[in-house]
Amino acid sequence: xxxxxxxxxxxxxxxxxxxEAAHRGRLELQxxxxxxxxxxxxxxxxxxxxxxxxxxxxxxxxxxxxxxxxCNIPTLPxxxxxxxxxxAAVELAEGVRMTTNIIGCAPDDVHIGxxxxxxxxxxxxxxTLIKFRPHTD
Amino acid sequence: MxxxxxxxxxxxxxxxxxxxxxxxxxxxxxxxxxxxxxxLGAGEAGSHTSVTHAPSxxxxxxxxxxxxxxxxxxxDRKSVDFVxxxxxxxxxxxxxxxxxxxxxxxxxxxxxxxxxxxxxGDFPCxxxxxxxxxxxxxxxxxxxxxxxxxxxxxxxxxxxxLSDPGLGLVHGNGGIMGEQVTLVLGLE
Numbered sequence: 001x002x003x004x005x006x007x008x009x010x011x012x013x014x015x016x017x018x019x020e021a022a023h024r025g026r027l028e029l030q031x032x033x034x035x036x037x038x039x040x041x042x043x044x045x046x047x048x049x050x051x052x053x054x055x056x057x058x059x060x061x062x063x064x065x066x067x068x069x070x071c072n073i074p075t076l077p078x079x080x081x082x083x084x085x086x087x088a089a090v091e092l093a094e095g096v097r098m099t100t101n102i103i104g105c106a107p108d109d110v111h112i113g114x115x116x117x118x119x120x121x122x123x124x125x126x127x128t129l130i131k132f133r134p135h136t137d
Numbered sequence: 138m139x140x141x142x143x144x145x146x147x148x149x150x151x152x153x154x155x156x157x158x159x160x161x162x163x164x165x166x167x168x169x170x171x172x173x174x175x176x177l178g179a180g181e182a183g184s185h186t187s188v189t190h191a192p193s194x195x196x197x198x199x200x201x202x203x204x205x206x207x208x209x210x211x212x213d214r215k216s217v218d219f220v221x222x223x224x225x226x227x228x229x230x231x232x233x234x235x236x237x238x239x240x241x242x243x244x245x246x247x248x249x250x251x252x253x254x255x256x257x258g259d260f261p262c263x264x265x266x267x268x269x270x271x272x273x274x275x276x277x278x279x280x281x282x283x284x285x286x287x288x289x290x291x292x293x294x295x296x297x298x299l300s301d302p303g304l305g306l307v308h309g310n311g312g313i314m315g316e317q318v319t320l321v322l323g324l325e
Binding site for chain 2: 041066067069070071072073087089097098099
């Protein structure tokens with residue numbers, strides 16, 4: 001596998017299940033049955049009702065672009081080869097938002113409200129990142 | 138274009154620097170060699186960490202921090218003589234003006250175009266040029282606006298000195314429009 005020089009996730013005890021699921025090609029989110037809500041990013045308790053008993057649930061991986069920016073000048077030199085790339089907030093069907101990249105289309109084709117689906121990008125032997133691409137039914 | 142829709146001159150430039158001021162209880166001023174500036178009102182509000190999780194991208198919690206500061210100072214925003222508003226990007230300042238109620242939502246651009254924001258103008262705003270002019274010295278970036286307000290009140294603003302300012306408004310924002318602090322400062 002090609003050397004990957006961009007920042008990598010550093011899972012904590014709380015977030016490890018998210019990254020492990022991603023590595024298996026699944027988008028899993030924390031779900032609180034007490035208040036019937038999903039949450040992202042991972043937290044030790046339900047941020048809505050403070051319930052401690054939260055589960056991990058596999059999600060559809062579908063969502064829409066909530067907002068985005070096309071990056072031409074990267075923050076870190078290691079992203080130089082990627083420009084222009086799209087940094088986006090994707091609103092998942094489960095009602096939470098993720099910071100991610102939109103891939104699989106020209107940056108200029110991205111628009112607010114665009115339907116997207118999760119893509120699992122294995123970047124090292126141990127790490128998989130979740131990005132999104134346009135989705136059409 | 139750096140990152141759409143932001144162009145080069147719309148992005149604050151990182152720089153180094155520092156800022157400091159002395160804070161005291163009003164009854165402990167002693168023989169302070171200069172006239173004090175009073176903190177008349179303060180308000181704070183925090184809505185999110187990552188901007189991805191912001192409750193809204195167009196309506197910030199400046200409305201809450203400013204509302205609390207105005208209420209504590211028992212003033213109307215129209216009575217301030219100048220404003221020092223956090224300005225890491227122009228949109229930050231425009232949203233701040235809108236959410237403070239100086240103009241309607243979406244009208245921030247028109248509001249500043251129709252006014253003279255200089256120290257001699259009809260709406261003095263960031264009389265020191267703001268961070269978009271001289272850069273953002275990390276955490277000191279927000280402090281520069283407090284220091285400028287105090288310079289204006291104490292007659293130490295040099296060539297850009299306002300004539301007789303009585304009330305000033307300072308606003309700081311942290312994170313990505315997630316943390317808001319508003320101060321009302323005055324001479325009495």
